[in-house]
Amino acid sequence: METISSCPICNIQVLTAELEWHANSHFDDDQLQMDMELAHQMSVAESSTDAMNDPKHYSGSFTSDSNALGALSSHSGYSHHYSELLDEQISCLVRAQIRSKVQEVEGGILSLLRSCLESEAGSSTSMISCYIDHHQSLSSEDKGWGCGWRNIQMLSSHLLKQRPEAREVLFGGSGFVPDIPSLQRWLEIAWDKKFDTIGSSHFHNKIYGAKKWIGTTECAALFRSFGLRARIVDFDSTESSDLHSNNGSRAASQVRGPMDKFLIKNKPPKSSSELCREDAESTRGQQALVDWVWNYFASERSDRLATQRVTVSNKTPLYFQHQGHSRTIVGIQKKPDRRGSQEQYSLLILDPGHRTADLERCLRSKKGWQRLVKRGVHTLRKPQYQLCYVDPGIASSEEVERLKTIDGTLVRF
Template sequence: MSALCPVCNFTLPLTLIQSHVNSHFEDDEIENDHHLALQLAYSSSSSSSSSDHPSSSSASSSSNLDNCNNVASLVHSQTKSQFYSIGHGGLICLLRNCLESELKSKSKPLECSTSLLSGFVDHFQSSKEDKGWGCGWKNIQMQCSHLISHREEAKRVLFGGSNFVPDVPSLQRWLELAWDKGFDVSGALHFNTRIYGSKRWIGTTECAALLRSFGLRARVVDFAPEKSKSMYLSVPGSAVAPKVKSYGPMDRYVVKKGGSGTGKTVGSHGSSSSRISKGAVLMNWVWNYFSDNRLNVSSGVHMTNKGPLYFQHEGHSRTIVGIQRRLQGTTSTSTPQYNLLILDPADFTKAIEKALIEKRGWERHLKRGAHTLTCPEYQMLYVDTGIAEGAELDKLKTIDSHFVEF
């Protein structure tokens, strides 16, 4: 049973209508955000029913009502994740200070250095409760900390507008709700549609399904040899993500502008993937992502409008918060040397903070050069701006990936 709100004419289940109407006359911003989230969740569920199939409308309405009630219940019961909080801009601000100090040290006067950083990201370290299996969830938390901090549209829809990052058990329940809504059906079947309370590993596609269920445009990118017989990484969800060559929005990161459209991956100076190492291919992609494919970026440390990258490889995942490029001299023929700037759930937040504040030993925590990229395959996840609705949201239920050849 449902009823019409006399204030805004919005249709809601009878179990929610009283609190919804009251919310119109409350000044509590958090409470209003909560009710708005419930409205959005119910609206999204209702839109999936079809008037062309009246025989199934009753079952569909019942399913939508159950889904809405489950969302409302989880919004109330979810728990905020506990983590070591850092003030004054967080770790990214401290990292920026260290990178700028490198430039001022002039230890290598002929070197041109440029660093590109995402905005604010909280570091979520592995705990004794999730050691060995929880890195995927920790990287989801890092991704969400940025989204809630930097994107108003994401803050509005994520976790019922709670304005906080939930703990791992709550995230597990949100993923189950995503599966119930039809996101990543194949991946859900692999886990028998249940993950709550489990210590099973998750990967990039589970992160995509979770974020997409809120309407966020989470994109997956695969880095692998063209003739690789392996169709997935050592995380179950990745096994069901079809690898497809991208000719569309991803072209600005993958295919050289003005190229023939053959899908060949290019480096920052136009070299094809057959001439450069897989580490260089991945580094070039990350650089193009953070620089938005600009060829000329001035030296220095730059904050970008790009979010962090969920970075998956066999057995572990981390979060890329930026990239550093070094050139010897100032000529365009110089070979760039890259360092990924990463946050690893396996590191202790307090240790990272101490190293960054003292500007000593921080590199071993946060820098990773191309020589460290030795795994046969990698996956990335990033989140485009905006919120998907209608047909686009329905299309996002199928998790595929853009393919970049090593």
């Protein structure tokens, strides 16, 4: 039977047989940091060289530039050396990463949800993703800050189960969803590969061991670093956003993380006219969001699993970010209004803040599950929302370079 020991440096529980390697890896991190600092010095030197060769910036002084060039020439093999170090970091992480603890649900959480949706009274139609594992936040580990990581774990569980190409590349082909510390390491590696350099600067390129919120930007950077086509959609009604398309509704935008725009800020009291305008914007935003979500899941249906009331979609679940929290959208339901004038929508959501055991019990008994899973459109009253999902396939090397810049589709309302 394998025994477990605590690392004397970070106190993480590891296999005793791997303790020496794990402890030594901390010193490898120090060496990598030194190499990264050297890379920064080299980039400064290159910038100085460009300026020196440009007649507009010629100053007649070569002292500091010459020293920098000397350092640069003495490290001409740096790029290859750094690449080897990064490969070694990845290889070590693949061996050391720990599987996330997840409560197994017999039959699957979404299979139970489909059964509940089909048995509901009244007339309704639902779109739902085909598979996901629920990863709950734990008071002993990540309560209050870990929702973003838990949503990444939920989305990863879908990709590993439903996308063979993703299973081959995700987390070094391990075939399982890593725990939060391991995911933090993977995100740092994504940043080292130059994915989302703007967002990473908010964290000073370090996230391992930190109890910090992350958002869709970090989710996209992590998955893109494996060659997956993670996309972001930004729903925004704020006047501060000045990105418009030709028709005023959609535009490409650069998404800048991590969570600044979602933090609550103290503002002066609003007038009644401002509140009325916000209500109107909220109504437009609600409709824009639910229309997009419905069309998203409906665009790739699995007829094999469809029933009269529930259609299963092959699309990935949606990482759902809003002010102060994030959750995972696994589907959407619509039913006729009681007056028959319009349709009522409800998002079907898994919240990391809920206990998996509570979800399973309510879904299996078909009692009280609506309050845990359903979120009516009237609850969507935030000025901004972001969604992240993953398109099929693996990006080519040229496409990967483009994916390093985290951009998204802006939907204004």
